[in-house]
Amino acid sequence: MxxxxxxxxxxxxxxxxxxxxxxxxxxxxxxxxxxxxxxxxxxxxxxxxxxxxxxxxxxxxxxxxxxxxxxxxxxxxxxxxxxxxxxxxxxxxxxxxxxxxxxxxxxxxxxxxxxxxxxxxxxxxxxxxxxxxxxxxxxxxxxxxxxxxxxxxxxxxxxxxxxxxxxxxxxxxxxxxxxxxxxxxxxxxxxxxxxxxxxxxxxxxGDVEKAMNFLERASERGSLPVEVYRELSKYYLLKNDMAKSIKHLQSLMRQSPEKEEILILADLLFKINEKSEIINVLEMAIEKGFKEDRIYYLLARTYFELFPENQKNLQKAIKYCREIKNIEENREVIELLGQLYIKTGEDEPARKEFLKLPSDSPQRYYNLGLLFFTKGEFKDSQDCFEMVLELDPDYKDVRDRLALTYLERKSYNPKDIAFLERLILEKNVASWTEEKLQKALEHIHNYYIAHSEWEKGVNLLEASLEINSLKTDHKLWAWLALDFINLNNHEKASAILNNLPLQNPEEEVEGLKIHRIFAEDLILKEDYNKARVIYEKIYKCDPEYTGVGKMLEMLSKDRVGRFALIRDIGSGANAKIWEAFDLVSLRTVALKILHPEHHLNESIKKELQREYKLLMEINLPYVVNVIPDSMGETYFAMELLDRSLSDILREKPGGMEISEILELSSQISEMLQLLHQNNIIYQDLAPDNIMFSGKTARLCDFGGAKKIDPTTGKTIFGGTVAHLAYASPEQCEALAGAGEKKVDYRTDIYSFGVLLYEIITGELPFNLPDTQLISAHQYSLPVPPLMKRENISKQMNDLIMKCMSKKPEDRFQDMKEIWVILQQIPRW
Incomplete structure (x- = not known):
């Protein structure tokens, strides 16, 4: 207009x-x-x-x-x-x-x-x-x-x-x-x-304010007439000055109060939570003959709200409710009576009272929801509160009640999560306790973590941290840092954690955990120096925190990629094996690293890569497990095993016990059989390449292995012999310069025979210099093992000799034959 x-x-x-x-x-x-x-x-x-x-x-x-x-x-x-x-x-x-x-x-x-x-x-x-x-x-x-x-x-x-x-x-x-x-x-x-x-x-x-000022001064000098107290109380009531209005009404109570004045005083006392004074005023009013429904109701409500609650007060409240006339028509009284029954543990009377309320009223379902919640029947409680929300979205604290029900049910229904999220983002949580708010945030945040919804987590937590009571909540700041870590926003995560103190380990559980996660993420990003700073902060707060001392120790060592070098445990022609600590998987591993002189040799580097790839593909029992994603330009990692067969043979120079020999030879024959079935010729069977995890043997070092194309029979790739003492005649023939001879699975059968010979007798069949060794494998017959160790069976002797036949066609034709015979040889 x-x-x-x-x-x-x-x-x-x-x-x-x-x-x-x-x-x-x-x-x-x-x-x-x-x-x-x-x-x-x-x-x-x-x-x-x-x-x-x-x-x-x-x-x-x-x-x-x-x-x-x-x-x-x-x-x-x-x-x-x-x-x-x-x-x-x-x-x-x-x-x-x-x-x-x-x-x-x-x-x-x-x-x-x-x-x-x-x-x-x-x-x-x-x-x-x-x-x-x-x-x-x-x-x-x-x-x-x-x-x-x-x-x-x-x-x-x-x-x-x-x-x-x-x-x-x-x-x-x-x-x-x-x-x-x-x-x-x-x-x-x-x-x-x-x-x-x-x-x-x-x-x-007409100067009312000045008039009241004079009367107020008069009240300070003595008792005033009833009319003056009445006038003063009304004036201050209009001015919304509750304290002075109450003071003059209380003076009036000592003289001749009217019913309305009693009720006004009671209402004012309710507002300032003076429960004991309300009871005094109202019970005095009843003594003076004011037996009104409203007075009984206010008394009942006051006893109901007294804290700490006790059964005596609750029973008084029920008694005053029963004094009210036409109780069945008074929703306010029905509701109060039902709530009193909930407090006294009388669930059925409470339910009956609430069912008296109109079926289309939010009041009915709200109170039934309270009853079900008290009984721990959260699904029914949720249904009731959701009905209230449909009837009247702004009814009392129904949103809070429903939110609490979702939390108690630990509901991860997306609809329920969205409801909780909306309450917090729209800042409709002013009435929530800090504990309840934290519980809700933890519940929602866990849902976000499970669904990798990191952006939502950031939005929720940033909104929550604007709430005064939560601004210094270390746990929430830690969660926010976690979300930024998962969003690869290390700058913001670092800024938060730099300002997040770690002092008392018992109070900073979440903060310590997120600091650790951040350090682990920095290691994944190969930022080892920053990771060490974070671990030092954790250690300062709690030196006993899981793994922190170990991580600081490992981060101080020499490193190759993500692997901290602990000690040298073996060396071969092309590479050295280190016991190392994997800073990502947090376990000790065996790290195979090319010798420095081979770091620029592309051919040897390719062989290392082929070996890693082959081990990743094999994934068979009795074969060493390679660590996924551990391949570097000049190294890769494997599981760290206890000891090698060479170590055992040094401990037993006279040879192993028959039962041990049969157990070990069965395992080796089975592992070679599995390799052959997967079109792999090992080519370098030797005690150095057999390691143990407990009593289980595992093949290591596949640098000499050859992969065969099953359709063409051609070599996909293949290595060279590293251990001449165990080489087959056909391998030696090629080494002697007689031209490359086709090497197939039976070459491993020959090497198996040599290995079996050694573990039985404690000696190699041919212990000669390399040039003579090549000739011996091709043309010389070994001394039968039975001649060197009397307590072995003839079956074992014959098995070894057949395995070591000079011609491949005279040997066993596959490892399965050998495994079957081994099962039939006596164990003592």
Whole structure:
């Protein structure tokens, strides 16, 4: 709608009378901005702004009214008084005094009805400010004429001013007069009555505030008539000053209260949670004959809400509920009675009460939800609260109750999670305890973690950390850092964790965990120095924290990639084996590293890569497990095994026991059989390449292995022989320069025979220099093992000799044959 500036002013005043203050303020402003000529708009808006507590803006409007006024009127005085009062309220005492003195002069000229008020307030401010100048004297003398009861104070003060002016004789005279007055008893009944009369006089003049001020002062001097207490309590009730209203109503209770006054006092006491006083007031009212339903209800509710609760109080509450007439028609009472039964553990009576409520009322389902929740029947509780939400989304604290039900059910239904999330993001959790809020956040965040919804986690936690009670919650900050870690935003994660103190390990469980996760992530990103700084921070907080000491020790060692080198455990032609610690999987491994002189040899590096790839593909029992993703340019990692067969043979120079030999040979034959079935010829069977995990043998070092294409029979790739003592005749023939001879699975059968010979006799069949060894494998017959060790069976002797036949076709044709025979040889 459109108004002229004058129309806007009129409309603003109408709205002001209807107490629509914000709208009224808007229209006052429209009138001013529209160029209204009626300057009283500034006075009206100033009064409204003062009422709304916007003191500086109000001061501006009063000042603007005074500046624009051409005549000295009552309105002018009104604006000046307001400006004086506001200046004092804003702490500008000097300006306030100037305004009061000016107001005093104008009130004399106008013979204003406000003259006495100006004198009183101005003089009081002078006394309060302790100003010693002659300009203060006129207003003080004027005050003295109106309020003789304050004569002593004024005379003392005037004497101080006179002293400052050098008028010592007059000053001493005032002091003597003040002393004489103080010797009189001025706080007598007559004085209280005069205050009451002044209050009545002010009320008749329409100055209610001043009237109440006089009556309040009178109440401090003794007991007042009932009508005065009644008037004071009503006045302060309208002013929303509960403390003073309660004080005067309590004085009224000691005389002749009316029913409504009892109820008003009870309601006020409810608001300030004075439960014991409510009970005293209401039970006294019942004794005086006020046996009203509302009184019984308030008593019942008060006993219900007493803390700590006990059965005696709850039974009193039930008794008072039963005193109420027409209880079946009173929803409020039915609800209270049902809730009382829940507290006393009487579930069925509670349910019956709630079912009396209308079937379409949220009240019914809300209370049934409370009942089910108390019984731990969270699904039924959830159904009831969801019904309330459908009927009335804003009913009581149903959203909070439903949220709590979801938490108790540990519901990870996306709909329920979204509901909880919305409550927090929309900041509808002001009533939640910090514990409840933390529980909800943990529940939602766990859901995000399970679904890798890190962005949602960041949004939720950043919103939550704006809540005052959570701003310093270390756990939430730690979770936020975790989300940034998972979003690969190390900068923000690091900034959070740098500001997150780690002091008490018992209180910083979550913080320690997230610091550890961050350190692990930094290691994955190969940022080992930053990872070490994080681990040092963890160690400082808790030296016993799982693995932290070990990690710091390992990070201080020499490293190859992610592997910390511990000790050298073996060496071959092309590579060295280290016991190492994997900083990612956190386990000790065997790390195969090419010798430095081979680091630029592409052929040897390719062989290493082929070996790693082959081991990854094999994944068979009795074959060493390679560590996934451990391949570097010059290294890869395998599981660390206990010891090699060479170690065992050194411990048993005379050979192993028959039962041990048969167990080991069965395992080796089975492992070779599995390799052959997978088109792999090992080619380098030797004690150094057989390791043990407990009692289980595993083949290691596949650098010499050959992969065969099963369709063409051609070599896909293949290595060279590293251990000549175990080489087959066909391998030696190639080494002797007679040209490459086809090497097939039977070469491993020959090497198996040599190995079996050694573990039985404790000796190699041919212990010669390399050049003679190559010839011996091709042309010499070994001494039968039975000739070197008498306690072996003929089957074992024959098996070894057949395995070591010079021609492949004279040997066993596959490892399965050998394994079958081994199972038939006696174990002792």
């Amino acid at each position: 459109k108004f002229s500036s004058e129309g806007a002013f009129v409309f603003a005043k109408i709205l002001d009378k209807k107490e629509k203050h914000i709208e009224s303020l808007k229209w006052y402003t429209i009138a001013i901005e529209g160029g209204i000529t009626d300057i009283s708009v500034y006075l009206e808006r100033g009064l409204l702004l003062r009422f709304l507590g916007r003191l500086k803006s109000a001061s501006y409007d009063f000042g603007e009214f005074i500046r624009r006024s051409s005549d000295i009127t009552e309105n002018y005085l009104e604006a000046l008084i307001n400006l004086a009062e506001l200046s004092a309220e804003l702490g500008d005492i000097s300006s306030s005094l100037i305004h009061w003195k000016k107001a005093y002069t104008i009130s004399l000229k106008l013979s204003s009805y406000q003259k006495n008020y100006v004198i009183e307030e101005g003089a009081r401010l002078v006394l309060k400010a302790r100003r010693y100048s002659s300009s203060e004297l006129p207003i003080l003398y004027a005050y003295l004429k109106i309020f003789p009861e304050d004569e002593a104070v004024l005379l003392y003060y005037i004497s101080e001013i006179l002293y400052s002016m050098g008028k010592e004789q007059e000053a001493r005279g005032n002091e003597h007069a003040a002393e004489r007055i103080y010797n009189k008893i001025i706080s007598n009944l007559e004085h209280m009555n005069s205050l009451i009369k002044l209050g009545e006089f002010s009320r008749k003049r």
